[in-house]
Each structure stands twice: as C-alpha cells, then as structure tokens.
Amino acid sequence: MSDVVIVNCSTGEVEVRPMTDAEIAQQEADRAEMSALIAAQTDPIADLLTAVDEATSIRGIKDALRAHLPRAFGRQ
Amino acid sequence: MADSKVADLTAVTTLDGDELLYIVDSPSGTPADRKVTAKVLSGIRLIDEQELGSSAATITFSSIPATYRHLRVMIAGRQVEAVAFDYVGIRFNGDTAANYNWQTDYSSNATGTAAPGAGASVILAGYLPGSSAPAGFAGALSADIYDYRSTTFHKLVTTQSASFQAAAAAASWAHALNGAGSWENTAAITSVALNAGAGNFATGTVASLYGLVAE
Numbered sequence: 001m002s003d004v005v006i007v008n009c010s011t012g013e014v015e016v017r018p019m020t021d022a023e024i025a026q027q028e029a030d031r032a033e034m035s036a037l038i039a040a041q042t043d044p045i046a047d048l049l050t051a052v053d054e055a056t057s058i059r060g061i062k063d064a065l066r067a068h069l070p071r072a073f074g075r076q
Numbered sequence: 077m078a079d080s081k082v083a084d085l086t087a088v089t090t091l092d093g094d095e096l097l098y099i100v101d102s103p104s105g106t107p108a109d110r111k112v113t114a115k116v117l118s119g120i121r122l123i124d125e126q127e128l129g130s131s132a133a134t135i136t137f138s139s140i141p142a143t144y145r146h147l148r149v150m151i152a153g154r155q156v157e158a159v160a161f162d163y164v165g166i167r168f169n170g171d172t173a174a175n176y177n178w179q180t181d182y183s184s185n186a187t188g189t190a191a192p193g194a195g196a197s198v199i200l201a202g203y204l205p206g207s208s209a210p211a212g213f214a215g216a217l218s219a220d221i222y223d224y225r226s227t228t229f230h231k232l233v234t235t236q237s238a239s240f241q242a243a244a245a246a247a248s249w250a251h252a253l254n255g256a257g258s259w260e261n262t263a264a265i266t267s268v269a270l271n272a273g274a275g276n277f278a279t280g281t282v283a284s285l286y287g288l289v290a291e
Contacts, residue, residue, distance in 0.1 A: 002132065
C-alpha cells in the first residue's frame with residue numbers, strides 16, 4: 001500500500017496516510033494515459049526512414065514520404 | 077528597548093519578510109543610519125519541504141500562501157518500481173480532469189525527441205530514475221509556476237529535469253528534459269501535487285517548494 005504525503009504550507013503540519021481507493025484508481029488512470037502519450041512519441045525521422053526502407057515500389061515510397069514527411073518537418 | 081548586547085538578543089530563525097534591519101547607507105560616502113525590510117534581502121524563500129523517510133506515491137504542498145509572485149518546485153531523488161526511469165507529474169488544486177497540456181523536448185545520448193500531451197489529466201514535468209538504475213543514481217527536477225496567485229490567465233509552468241539511470245554512455249543512460257505545461261484554469265493555485273509515475277518516490281527523495289518574492 002502506497003502512502004501520500006501532504007504538507008500544509010500554512011501550518012507546517014505534515015500528514016502521511018495510505019492512498020485511498022480513489023487515489024489508487026487515479027494513479028492507474030494517470031499511468032495509462034501517460035503511457036499512451038509517451039508510446040505515441042516516436043522519432044519522426046526514424047519512422048520516415050523505416051517506411052521508405054519497407055516500401056517495395058515507387059508508389060510505396062511516395063506513400064511513405066507523403067505520410068511521414070510532414071511530421072518529420074514538424075508540421076504535425 | 078533597553079540597551080543590550082547583540083549576542084544577548086533572542087534569535088529569529090525564520091523571517092516573515094516585514095522585519096526591520098539596521099543598516100548604514102553609503103558607508104564610504106556620507107554614512108547615514110537607515111532601516112530595511114527583510115524581504116528585500118532575498119528574492120526566493122523556502123515555503124516548505126519534505127524529505128521522505130519512507131516511499132510515497134505523491135507529495136502535495138497544500139494551503140500555499142498567496143504572498144509570492146511565482147513558485148518553484150525542486151525534487152532530488154529517484155523512484156521505486158523496477159524501471160530505469162519514469163515520469164513525474166504535476167497537478168494543481170486537486171484537479172484530475174483533462175485540463176492540462178504539456179510539451180517536452182528531451183534527449184538521451186545523441187537522440188532528441190519532442191513530445192506533446194494535449195488535454196491530459198496531469199502535466200509531465202520530467203523524469204527520475206527508477207529502481208532498475210544502479211544504486212546511488214538519482215535525478216533532479218525543477219518546475220517554475222508563474223503568477224500562481226493570479227485569477228486572470230491560465231497557469232503556466234516551465235520544467236527541467238535530469239535523470240541518470242545507467243552506466244555512463246550506455247544506451248538510454250540519461251535523460252535531459254526541457255518542458256512547458258499549462259493548466260487551463262484561471263483559479264489561483266493553492267496546492268501542488270507531485271506524482272511518481274513509477275509508483276512511488278524513494279526514501280530520501282527531497283521535494284522543496286520555494287516562493288519568489290513579489291516586490
């Protein structure tokens with residue numbers, strides 16, 4: 001069971017208590033949200049190069065460039 | 077006040093800012109007896125701090141007095157849980173809704189990455205190492221919160237963090253981060269919560285809250 005520490009800056013009192021069920025649920029929701037946001041962040045240049053490498057036709061290369069160049073140049 | 081030796085006076089260990097101190101103005105010119113208020117002597121003052129005696133998932137500074145212009149949060153330490161590093165989140169006034177936005181630029185070895193978080197429920201303020209990092213390795217994080225007592229604008233934060241979590245020059249051995257965050261709320265900030273992304277801040281982690289003087 002994790003604790004929370006609350007420092008009252010007006011009185012100097014420090015409260016240490018176990019997390020409530022609601023706080024545990026919020027922490028898990030925060031982690032899920034942050035994991036999704038961080039996972040969505042990949043290197044746009046690496047993504048572009050990978051897509052070009054994986055293309056098997058001129059059309060595929062064009063599609064890869066069209067899909068990844070804007071983000072590689074910071075347009076998305 | 078009766079005459080007494082300075083050494084015999086009762087000591088004041090903390091200053092409220094309105095104390096008067098005696099000074100000699102222009103000592104090498106035309107010396108004059110003057111007074112000065114203590115608050116002009118220091119631009120930044122410790123409001124409170126907490127050194128963890130045991131691990132904790134969150135550290136919250138509550139009932140923050142509205143007597144400063146800006147706030148600065150500083151953390152030195154690491155996290156528990158078996159990860160090399162994880163994020164630290166900042167939240168204001170207990171608001172858990174999707175009212176936060178953040179933008180970070182961070183680097184590790186020779187790679188730099190930009191990362192946005194829009195409509196998030198917490199601001200990503202930086203990274204601190206987890207328990208997979210070698211013993212003794214630690215991280216540091218600071219966050220400046222601007223005009224926190226204002227009720228005019230949304231609140232803005234700039235952040236920096238340094239996390240060292242593996243042997244020197246190994247892959248992902250360190251993260252250096254610069255970031256920005258906003259809270260889409262015009263309310264004055266009265267509490268700041270620091271959340272350990274990995275689960276808990278480790279024993280010995282120190283979190284400090286400073287106030288930058290308004291005048």
